[in-house]
Amino acid sequence: MPQTKKKPVHLQEAQAADNVVSVRNVSKSYGDVEALRNLTLDFPRGQLTSLLGPSGCGKTTLLKIIAGLIEADSGEVLVDGKTVTGPGPDRSFVFQDFALLPWATVLRNVAFGLELRGVARAEREDTARRFIKDVGLAGFENSYPHELSGGMRQRVGLARALSVDADVILMDEPFSAVDEQTRRKFQEDLLSLVKNESKTFIFVTHSIEEAVYVSDQIAILLPRPSRVSEIIRPGSFRQKSVENIRRDSEYLDIVDRIWASLRSYVE
Ligand SMILES: Nc1ncnc2c1ncn2[C@@H]1O[C@H](COP(=O)(O)OP(=O)(O)O)[C@@H](O)[C@H]1O
Ligand SMILES: [Mg+2]
Secondary structure, eight states: OOOOOOOOOBOOOOOOOOOEEEEEEEEEETTTTTEEEEEEEEEEEEEEEEEEEETTTHHHHHHHHTSSOOSSEEEEEETTTEOOOOOTTTEEEETTTOOOTSSHHHHHHHHHHHTTOOOHHHHHHHHHHHHHHTTOTTTTTOOOOOGGGGHHHHHHHHHHHHTTTEEEEESSSSTTTHHHHHHHHHHHHHHHHHHHOOOOEEEEEHHHHHHHHOOOOOEEOOSSBBBBEEEEEGGGGGGGGGGGGHHHHHHHHHHHHHHHHHHOOOO
16 A cells, blocks of 8 residues: 555645635623633635534634624724624525525525515526525425425525525525435535535534634634634645545544544643
């Protein structure tokens, strides 16, 4: 067997890339609970960045601040150089719990983001049908959420986020409520989405393997009060075909390394 040389994990502190979202010195407390302290992080355009950290470290809080759903106590978030003051059409959110309208069909749910934006019915339904097809739900346009599996409901949430054509897609543990096989299929689908759509994805997960599998950049967050402990950019193995990534030695090295740096925080 030829000896494969271990490649070092490439770390970087700052980057010259074109950043679509910049989080600058953001702090946030809930009463006595200090969730984020002086967190600074950049998100390169067209790439997928994962926020990886233990439960309760402030990942959802950071995502909601970027989305403009809650306000930071101090610091700021810039999207394309402009300070975020609330939700906007440049960002769309895929929630952990799907957040579907139970009384509405798949078509209406997917079109709902466009409906909120005042897009005319024929146009929003055309767009919705296209994304329903893209996420593999063609034929389910007239089904209701309770008739779908968890995985299918998550696809509805994803189709809705994609159909509003925001530049930035925020995903909060989108695969946490689905079974392992569905999750793996989603991860593969997400990789091709990132390749084919020129969107910036900000992806929250507590799974090391998932982060390494799907990310161009991983920001590791420390337990509360959270800040970024390191930024890892998984390298060349990401060019491989999706089936080969999990066996790649560099992939496995990075998973090990991240676990080594996180394990000290696990009680
Ligand atoms: N609305 C809230 N009120 C009070 N505490 C909150 C609220 N939301 C989150 N927290 C607390 O802030 C911390 C970070 O929460 P969260 O951002 O949800 O973490 P994560 O998504 O990483 O699990 C946790 O200790 C959580 O209990
Ligand atoms: Mg969370």
